[in-house]
Amino acid sequence: PFEVLVVGGGPGGVSSAIYTARKGIRTGIAAERFGGQLNDTLGIENLPGTEYTEGPKLTGDLGRQVASQDSIDLMNLAVASKLIPADRPGGLHKVELENGAVLKARSLILSTGARWRSLGVPGEQEYRNKGVAYCPHCDGPLFKGKRVAVIGGGNSGVEAAIDLAGIVGHVTVIEFDTQLRADKVLVDKLRSLPNVEILVNAQTTKVTGDGDRVNGLGWKDRASGDEHDLALEGVFVQIGLVPNTEWLEDSGLELSKHREIVIDAHGKTNMPGIFAAGDCTTVPYKQIVVAMGAGSKAALSAFDYLIRTEAA
Ligand code: FAD
DSSP states (O other): OEEEEEEOOSHHHHHHHHHHHTTTOOEEEEESSTTGGGGGOOEEOOBTTBSSEEHHHHHHHHHHHHHTOTTEEEEETOOEEEEEOOSSTTSOEEEEETTSOEEEEEEEEEOOOEEEOOOOOTTTTTTBTTTEESOHHHHGGGGTTSEEEEEOOSHHHHHHHHHHHTTSSEEEEEOSSSSOOSOHHHHHHHHTOTTEEEEOSEEEEEEEESSSSEEEEEEEETTTOOEEEEEOSEEEEOSOEEESOGGGTTSSOOBOTTSOBOOOTTSBOSSTTEEEOSTTBSOSSOOHHHHHHHHHHHHHHHHHHHHHSOOO
């Protein structure tokens, strides 16, 4: 068995493993896809100390750092399908993998991340990172002075639109429902901005492009059935972030109503010896630097647990 098993190989999981390894703890990482969301990210300009990098390059750098630590055992392409918590404090937790293997560890750090909910319309996948974006904090500055749409009029969509309106030339907010679903203060703020247009009861039907980049989108007026085209350079999809926690349902681990793993300020879950970090948790703001910080906290908490708890 491992002393610490990290499930997930994104920024959160890798940061955890680097910290536990440096305490001399025998650490396993089981990751479906090493690097996580970084694999889908082009430019990264908000990681302090690194003026500019790209997701796949950062994944490579993290991989080399992991490989340089003798006490980390990386299992890539390992998909966790079930958690069986220890039946007593200090006992071994078990993680079943899709391939049938069972990994055991006294302490677990769960860092399985999240995925953006996608629209599922033609053109969206084709133009991902070529005008279709999901993270306003990350990609907003790439659209300076340009025309963008934000799809989704909930809190995240309206926050994104307010944020983008200060950077881009023009923002069109497109909401499927008959009204925006964000908090009133946010809606009021949005309505006060001169370069924002709001379309409600509007269904996005397609993203169009010239082969290289997005040049527009199609939307349908749900009341009249009329189809419209909108010329623009960017589309921000803000219809939800889904945590990768389906495999934890029925394990007894506490999840929030958004299915995020509930953690405290130390990265502790409701189960002794099980910690969590990054986008799969209730931590506010889903960012690389946030996930890395959370990973280091969860690792130090796991160390603290191991030195204070008798093996049982
Ligand atoms: P993830 O990166 O999601 O990693 C999760 C890990 O868990 C992966 O290894 C995954 O394969 C694995 N996993 C999932 N389920 C299982 C399972 N059942 N069993 C085993 N392993 C599993 N943030 C920034 O700070 N700056 C940016 O510029 C930026 N740009 C972004 C651009 C895009 C397109 C996207 C999608 C995100 C961007 N983000 C950016 C957000 C950032 O990528 C995330 O906040 C960060 O990756 C979260 O790290 P994480 O380790 O919590 O999760």
